[in-house]
Amino acid sequence: MAKTLEEIRAELGDCTRCELCETRTTVVFGVGNPQAEVMFIGEAPGRQEDLGAEPFIGAAGKYLNELLALAGLERKDVYIANVLKCRPPGNADPLPHQIETCTPFLREQVRSIKPLILVTLGRFASQFILKTDSGITHLRGQVHITGRYSVLPIYHPAAALYDQAKKPLLEHDFKLLKLLIEKRHEEMEK
Numbered sequence: 001m002a003k004t005l006e007e008i009r010a011e012l013g014d015c016t017r018c019e020l021c022e023t024r025t026t027v028v029f030g031v032g033n034p035q036a037e038v039m040f041i042g043e044a045p046g047r048q049e050d051l052g053a054e055p056f057i058g059a060a061g062k063y064l065n066e067l068l069a070l071a072g073l074e075r076k077d078v079y080i081a082n083v084l085k086c087r088p089p090g091n092a093d094p095l096p097h098q099i100e101t102c103t104p105f106l107r108e109q110v111r112s113i114k115p116l117i118l119v120t121l122g123r124f125a126s127q128f129i130l131k132t133d134s135g136i137t138h139l140r141g142q143v144h145i146t147g148r149y150s151v152l153p154i155y156h157p158a159a160a161l162y163d164q165a166k167k168p169l170l171e172h173d174f175k176l177l178k179l180l181i182e183k184r185h186e187e188m189e190k
Ligand code: URA
Pocket: 042, 043, 044, 045, 046, 049, 054, 055, 056, 057, 058, 060, 061, 082, 158
């Protein structure tokens, strides 16, 4: 049987399983509706998240909140977590051993929530969930079916803040998410 989010959080504890524990302020577990139909997976906490103990509360998070509206969603409807639960110093890319050590907890979170749709934000989350080495430019905007989940890889909102050319594509993909939610609802009614 799947564990509850509280059980998973308790097991994670004040984690010292990798070296990120030495530089982080807080373990950023995840936030949102434990029965969410849509779960978002980002990369790792940034400075704001490390201090505030919640995913996506900095600039990328503010933009994510705006994007959610394009899919007819609010933050309270969804669940948000990251590949890594601790901030890499200087927002460095997650390292393979950090991903390997940390992601069993993410897997348990997915199992607990059982969303209909997993939206992976950026390269690291998309490659981890889809078990692929393909780049995000290739993956984004295409729905993949893995097991019981529909997976929608999209650009990371922070990438679109740095590179404005990505904004229309990201906004397109949130409208696609709206259609995907409607499709999954229709399928459930059959
Ligand atoms: N970027 C992420 O990938 N996750 C966060 O929680 C914040 C910024």
